[in-house]
Amino acid sequence: MLKRINEALPGLVVSILLYGVIVELIGVWFVKDRIAYSIGVWFGIAIAVGMAINLATVIFDSVTMGDTAHATRRIVTKSILRYVVVVILFVLFGYFQWGNLIAAFLGLLGLKIGAYLQPLWEKVKGRR
Template sequence: MLKRINPVLPELILELVLYGLVIQFTGVWFVEDRLRYSTGLWFGIVVAGLMAVNMAVVILDTVELASEKGASRKSALFSAIRYIGVVVAFAVTGIFDLGNLITMFIGVMGLKVAAYLQPFTHKFITKYARRKGELSADKIG
């Protein structure tokens, strides 16, 4: 389903999860409150994933409605809703003490890291997929 929205979106979500695992396993040993560290981080990763899906949907809708006048306004509206959603997620986490806000911020910033790494990981994934396809074709023939 995610690939229909944007072909790169599944890779981006995978990179977010891998980023979360790296941050989780490297940082959890250095904090006293491991539960709040972990919940803050994974709340941030979830928020980043939802932001990525929302951005992909908005881009798809904007491209499809490019000829209409309201496309730019709709894109701006959904961007504002996305940012309000992030602020609400941080507020809820902070008010109800559900997790560490710093690690939540680090989790949300994982979207930036994943976006910057995406061209490199895409190249690696496609190279691996081609190699795997060649190996299976050789075994059959």
């Protein structure tokens, strides 16, 4: 299903999840409250995966539109909305203290790390 939206999306999601496993396994040994850390990391990873899927669908929809001006407005609007939702989710996460907020931010960075690792993932997958 993800491949229908964007060819690179499955690799990006796998890279984000792989990053999440690595951050979880390394970081859980250095914190006092392991449960809060784990909740934070996976909360951030879930947001990163959601943002990746949303970004891919917005780009797909915008590219298939005929009107360039409308597509540009749609991309900008959806980008702003995506970041507003992330800020709201992080404020709620921090306010209700559902987990470690710094770990959640580390998990969210999985989107950036996954974007950098995705070409490497494709190269490794292509050599098999």
